[in-house]
Amino acid sequence: MLLSLNQLPIGEKAQVLLLALDGTNRRRMLDLGLIEGTCVEALQKSPSGDPTAYFIRGTVIALRKEDTQKIIVQY
Amino acid sequence: MSLEVMPKDKVIALSGNPNVGKSTVFNSLTGLNQHTGNWPGKTVANAKGNFSHNNKSFILVDLPGTYSLLANSVEEEVARDFICFGKHDAIVVVVDATCLERNLNLVMQILEVTNRVIICVNLLDEAKKKKIRIDLIKLQDLLGVPVVGTSARSQKGLNHLLDKIYEVSYDFKQFHPCRVKYDDVIEQAIAMLEPVIDGVYDNKQPARYLSIRLLDGDTSFSYIKEYSCIKNQLDKATALLRSHGITSQIYKDKIASAIVIQAEKIYKSSVTLENISYNSFDRRLDKILTSKLTGIPIMVLLLGVIFWITITGANYPSEVLSAFLFWIENKLLIFFDYINAPLWLKGVTVSGMYRTLAWVVSVMLPPMAIFFPLFTLLEDFGYLPRIAFNMDNYFKSASAHGKQSLTMCMGFGCNACGVIGCRIIDSPRERLIAILTNNFVPCNGRFPLLISVITMFFVKISPFRSVISTLILTGFILLSIIMTLIVSKLLSKTILKGVPSTFALELPPYRCPQFGKVIIRSVFDRTLFVLKRAVIVAIPSGIIIWLMANIKILDISILKYCSDFLGPFATLIGLDGIILMAFILGFPANEIVIPIVIMSYLCTGNITEFDSLEKLKTLLINNGWTWLTAICTMILSLFHFPCATTCWTIKKETGSLKWTLISIFLPTAIGIILCFAITTIARFFNMV
Numbered sequence: 001m002l003l004s005l006n007q008l009p010i011g012e013k014a015q016v017l018l019l020a021l022d023g024t025n026r027r028r029m030l031d032l033g034l035i036e037g038t039c040v041e042a043l044q045k046s047p048s049g050d051p052t053a054y055f056i057r058g059t060v061i062a063l064r065k066e067d068t069q070k071i072i073v074q075y
Numbered sequence: 076m077s078l079e080v081m082p083k084d085k086v087i088a089l090s091g092n093p094n095v096g097k098s099t100v101f102n103s104l105t106g107l108n109q110h111t112g113n114w115p116g117k118t119v120a121n122a123k124g125n126f127s128h129n130n131k132s133f134i135l136v137d138l139p140g141t142y143s144l145l146a147n148s149v150e151e152e153v154a155r156d157f158i159c160f161g162k163h164d165a166i167v168v169v170v171d172a173t174c175l176e177r178n179l180n181l182v183m184q185i186l187e188v189t190n191r192v193i194i195c196v197n198l199l200d201e202a203k204k205k206k207i208r209i210d211l212i213k214l215q216d217l218l219g220v221p222v223v224g225t226s227a228r229s230q231k232g233l234n235h236l237l238d239k240i241y242e243v244s245y246d247f248k249q250f251h252p253c254r255v256k257y258d259d260v261i262e263q264a265i266a267m268l269e270p271v272i273d274g275v276y277d278n279k280q281p282a283r284y285l286s287i288r289l290l291d292g293d294t295s296f297s298y299i300k301e302y303s304c305i306k307n308q309l310d311k312a313t314a315l316l317r318s319h320g321i322t323s324q325i326y327k328d329k330i331a332s333a334i335v336i337q338a339e340k341i342y343k344s345s346v347t348l349e350n351i352s353y354n355s356f357d358r359r360l361d362k363i364l365t366s367k368l369t370g371i372p373i374m375v376l377l378l379g380v381i382f383w384i385t386i387t388g389a390n391y392p393s394e395v396l397s398a399f400l401f402w403i404e405n406k407l408l409i410f411f412d413y414i415n416a417p418l419w420l421k422g423v424t425v426s427g428m429y430r431t432l433a434w435v436v437s438v439m440l441p442p443m444a445i446f447f448p449l450f451t452l453l454e455d456f457g458y459l460p461r462i463a464f465n466m467d468n469y470f471k472s473a474s475a476h477g478k479q480s481l482t483m484c485m486g487f488g489c490n491a492c493g494v495i496g497c498r499i500i501d502s503p504r505e506r507l508i509a510i511l512t513n514n515f516v517p518c519n520g521r522f523p524l525l526i527s528v529i530t531m532f533f534v535k536i537s538p539f540r541s542v543i544s545t546l547i548l549t550g551f552i553l554l555s556i557i558m559t560l561i562v563s564k565l566l567s568k569t570i571l572k573g574v575p576s577t578f579a580l581e582l583p584p585y586r587c588p589q590f591g592k593v594i595i596r597s598v599f600d601r602t603l604f605v606l607k608r609a610v611i612v613a614i615p616s617g618i619i620i621w622l623m624a625n626i627k628i629l630d631i632s633i634l635k636y637c638s639d640f641l642g643p644f645a646t647l648i649g650l651d652g653i654i655l656m657a658f659i660l661g662f663p664a665n666e667i668v669i670p671i672v673i674m675s676y677l678c679t680g681n682i683t684e685f686d687s688l689e690k691l692k693t694l695l696i697n698n699g700w701t702w703l704t705a706i707c708t709m710i711l712s713l714f715h716f717p718c719a720t721t722c723w724t725i726k727k728e729t730g731s732l733k734w735t736l737i738s739i740f741l742p743t744a745i746g747i748i749l750c751f752a753i754t755t756i757a758r759f760f761n762m763v
């Protein structure tokens with residue numbers, strides 16, 4: 001099933017399919033190791049529901065909804 | 076960055092991701108006390124220090140922590156420029172053993188620039204606890220450069236690291252580091268460009284790295300294109316890429332992916348997780364500290380507890396200290412009488428200089444000596460990034476950056492540090508917002524004023540006195556945070572328009588703080604540092620105040636002229652001329668505002684002994700203070716122009732007089748408007 005990363009339920013894992021971002025924003029995401037095929041686990045939402053913490057390549061990284069809705073994952 | 080280097084000294088750069096214990100390694104090697112903390116972005120300005128090994132001397136340069144060399148932020152740019160073009164003899168890349176994969180990304184990029192690299196796998200003790208097993212020999216084989224395992228906090232492995240630094244910087248061995256292999260066409264394009272760059276720069280520049288960056292269209296290297304031979308070859312190589320369908324974006328993707336995949340490969344063949352759920356403790360703790368239900372309440376509670384401990388704990392030592400210092404004052408007076416010193420000399424030194432000094436020390440030292448270590452413990456533990464995580468949504472709705480809460484936390488210590496800390500924010504617009512609003516949170520120089528005024532005017536003596544003081548203080552801090560958000564929003568709707576950029580915040584693993592070290596370090600590094608600054612400012616101000624109070628023109632002191640001049644305006648905003656003057660004279664350091672007020676009242680009145688807050692309160696009330704004066708003084712203390720050091724730092728960081736002036740004007744205007752409004756309302760309803 002295809003989802004954008006922000007729709008991934010907490011506690012679930014998925015694989016990155018593509019980044020619908022460009023320019024600097026795309027580069028920052030690639031820099032985090034979010035390339036095609038990378039496994040991402042949604043860990044927890046912050047108290048107000050956004051951002052969400054993800055487990056990416058051994059590191060916990062919090063991302064905002066504005067960015068994660070442009071990351072398409074295979075769930 | 077300029078370095079003064081003796082020809083025989085070897086320069087070693089210390090690089091690594093943020094928050095991998097780089098500063099701890101730096102301190103252990105050099106003995107310098109660079110402040111360390113468990114959150115990304117601690118090294119805000121480059122530190123350098125010396126050490127010697129095998130009778131050779133070395134200079135160690137601590138670079139800001141970075142995730143990559145792509146120069147997304149000011150910090151990354153500083154690190155990249157030094158790694159690529161700085162004159163260094165070796166680079167030590169410190170990596171975190173508990174999240175090696177991410178760290179290897181930077182390692183692969185640095186290996187592209189230079190062969191002289193030593194990998195320092197730090198935090199091995201933490202990794203061991205989490206049952207993460209790292210095969211260091213395998214890692215060394217795969218990377219092709221020396222790999223040393225360390226636990227810098229307990230000094231383990233550092234000698235081995237020194238040996239390797241010595242070997243690499245003196246070229247005892249040649250190393251053949253592993254290079255990332257890119258797509259065939261990209262490798263062809265690099266091969267076209269590399270020899271030309273090497274030719275032009277006589278092999279003195281990292282040609283492979285520069286080729287990759289030039290093909291990427293990285294504008295920070297466009298000066299290289301001024302050589303027409305390089306430009307022509309670049310055009311040809313780019314044409315080759317395009318003819319194979321590799322557009323600019325595909326190129327960037329392929330480069331990034333190749334590095335990430337290589338890092339992953341090396342990680343997988345050298346690391347074994349003996350316990351798959353090795354970070355379950357961190358996750359459980361995060362569930363409590365950042366959950367919807369408990370996240371924010373725990374945050375406010377922690378803040379409150381810190382303030383409560385500070386207020387309660389500081390009371391007694393403050394009284395003892397001031398009793399002692401005023402006992403000395405009496406002795407000094409007796410001494411001056413004994414040697415028949417002229418009255419003016421006695422006045423300047425004892426009533427002016429010494430007394431102001433005594434006030435600053437007795438009022439400031441105890442709360443600082445308690446607050447700083449407590450705050451540092453939280454920092455060491457790794458809680459601050461969780462604050463940023465909890466608060467981010469509020470900052471987002473103000474169109475600001477979530478990491479602004481980290482720079483705000485730094486501001487609690489010192490606003491100038493907070494302003495420099497804004498370098499961790501990569502988008503220029505959001506960084507500027509963070510810089511301009513940093514002064515809205517009170518620094519340690521302003522806490523003593525808030526605490527003592529609250530204790531004097533709003534709390535009756537009772538067993539709950541310190542609890543109530545804490546609640547009021549926490550309220551004022553929340554007000555300053557809310558004001559930060561409002562002003563951030565205002566700025567991003569007016570002069571700093573824009574949409575938030577991408578935001579990625581690392582939540583590092585929790586670490587058990589090293590209590591002993593934290594306490595010693597924060598007392599000596601921070602407390603004494605801030606105190607020293609206050610003392611340096613307090614001495615001349617004490618003299619100035621005394622002179623102003625005692626030099627008379629037409630039988631009226633200069634102090635009276637000044638306070639009479641400021642009086643009418645000060646009354647409008649609920650203060651008096653003296654308080655307003657104290658704020659202005661306190662421009663060099665906020666710590667001396669209250670001492671100046673006290674000094675000025677003392678110079679005009681006859682009361683001389685003040686060894687407790689109760690007596691101080693009497694003095695203030697005798698000089699016309701009411702609860703309104705107290706509130707307005709506190710509000711103005713929260714919202715007024717930054718101190719001189721902070722202004723200077725803002726000018727340096729923004730490089731613009733305009734933004735510096737705005738940072739002065741903005742909080743001052745807000746403070747004055749608030750005080751005016753409160754005063755007008757209070758007077759209208761006859762509440763005073």
